[in-house]
Amino acid sequence: MTTTKAAQKRAQAKVEYNAFLAACPSRRLLDRISDKWVVLILCALGGDNGSRQPGAAHADVPKAMRYSEISRLLAGVSQKMLTQTLRSLERDGLLTRTVTPTVPVTVSYELTDLGLSLHHMTRGLRHWAQSHMAEVLAKRENYDARTS
Amino acid sequence: MTTTKAAQKRAQAKVEYNAFLAACPSRRLLDRISDKWVVLILCALGGDNGSRQPGAAHADVPKAMRYSEISRLLAGVSQKMLTQTLRSLERDGLLTRTVTPTVPVTVSYELTDLGLSLHHMTRGLRHWAQSHMAEVLAKRENYDARTS
DNA sequence: GGAAGTAGGCACTTTGAGGTGCGTAACCCA
DNA sequence: TGGGTTACGCACCTCAAAGTGCCTACTTCC
Numbered sequence: 001m002t003t004t005k006a007a008q009k010r011a012q013a014k015v016e017y018n019a020f021l022a023a024c025p026s027r028r029l030l031d032r033i034s035d036k037w038v039v040l041i042l043c044a045l046g047g048d049n050g051s052r053q054p055g056a057a058h059a060d061v062p063k064a065m066r067y068s069e070i071s072r073l074l075a076g077v078s079q080k081m082l083t084q085t086l087r088s089l090e091r092d093g094l095l096t097r098t099v100t101p102t103v104p105v106t107v108s109y110e111l112t113d114l115g116l117s118l119h120h121m122t123r124g125l126r127h128w129a130q131s132h133m134a135e136v137l138a139k140r141e142n143y144d145a146r147t148s
Numbered sequence: 149m150t151t152t153k154a155a156q157k158r159a160q161a162k163v164e165y166n167a168f169l170a171a172c173p174s175r176r177l178l179d180r181i182s183d184k185w186v187v188l189i190l191c192a193l194g195g196d197n198g199s200r201q202p203g204a205a206h207a208d209v210p211k212a213m214r215y216s217e218i219s220r221l222l223a224g225v226s227q228k229m230l231t232q233t234l235r236s237l238e239r240d241g242l243l244t245r246t247v248t249p250t251v252p253v254t255v256s257y258e259l260t261d262l263g264l265s266l267h268h269m270t271r272g273l274r275h276w277a278q279s280h281m282a283e284v285l286a287k288r289e290n291y292d293a294r295t296s
Numbered sequence: 297g298g299a300a301g302t303a304g305g306c307a308c309t310t311t312g313a314g315g316t317g318c319g320t321a322a323c324c325c326a
Numbered sequence: 327t328g329g330g331t332t333a334c335g336c337a338c339c340t341c342a343a344a345g346t347g348c349c350t351a352c353t354t355c356c
Contacts, residue, residue: 019222025281026274036180067303075165078345083304095285100220104302121276128269133173139241215333226315231334252332
C-alpha cells in the first residue's frame, strides 16, 4: 500500500467538490432558473409576453398580474406547478403576492426590484438563444445525419 | 352546450402552447444549459476554473483539455455523465473532440467559437449570481422564519 | 339550474436525469 | 504481479420533479 490509495483520494476530492458545488452561488442560480416555469413567469410579469410581432419594439413594461391571468397566458402550466412556482419565487423575494379580499378573493403577483433585475438578466439569455440556437440545431441535425 | 365548451378551448390552448414551447429557442437553450454539468464543462474549457483567488483577474484563456483532466477538475462528475455531456455538446457544435492515437488513446476537447460565445453569455449569469444570490438566500431564510 | 370563474390543496403516478458498478485492452511501474 | 491510467460502453437502480385528477366554498352569468 502506498501512503494513501489513489481511489480514496479521488473519493475525497469528489465529496469536497460536491460540497463546493452545493454552496456555489452560480450553481444555485442555475438550479433556480432551470425550473421549467420560472423564466416563463418572469417573462409574463416582466412584460415580455408571447406576442411575437417582429416590428413591435418590446415596450417591456412590468405589470402586476392575477393568478388566472398568468394561468391563461402560460396555457400549458398545471395549476399545481403554477402555485408551487409562484410560492417559491415569493419565498426568494423575486415577486410579491398581494391578496385583495373581494367577493371571490383575487390575488395579484408583481415582480420586485430583485425579480426585475433577474428578468433583465434573462434577456441576454434569450438574445443568445434567438441568434445562435438555429445554428446549434443545424449542427445537431448534421451530426445525427453523419453518424447515420 | 354553447358553441364550444370552455374546458375544450382551454385544452386546445394548452396543446398549442406546449407545441410553441417545444419550438421556442429560448426554451431549448434553457433545457440545454440547465443540465447539471454543461455550464461546468463550459467553464472548465473556457478557462474559468475553480481557482477562486480574489485578487487574480481571470485570464480566461480557453484551452483544450483531455478527458481525464476534465474528470479531475470536476471531481464530482461520474464518468458516464461526463462522456454523455461531452458527446451532446459535440453534437451541438459547441466543442470539438479530437482523438490522437497514442499508445493509450488520448482524447482532447476544445470549445468552438459557438461554445465560446455561449460561455461568454454564461458569464453574465454568474455575475448576477455572485452579486444577488446572497440577497435571495437571505430573503428565503427570512420567509421561512416568518411562516414559522 | 348548470356552467364557469377564483385560488388553490391533496394524493397518486410517471418519467427520466443522474449515479453506481462492472468490464475492456493495452501499457507502465515498483 | 498487482495496482494505476486512458476513455469510454452497458446495465441497473433510485429519487425527486413534474403531471393528472379530484376536491373546496362562494359567486355570477345565461
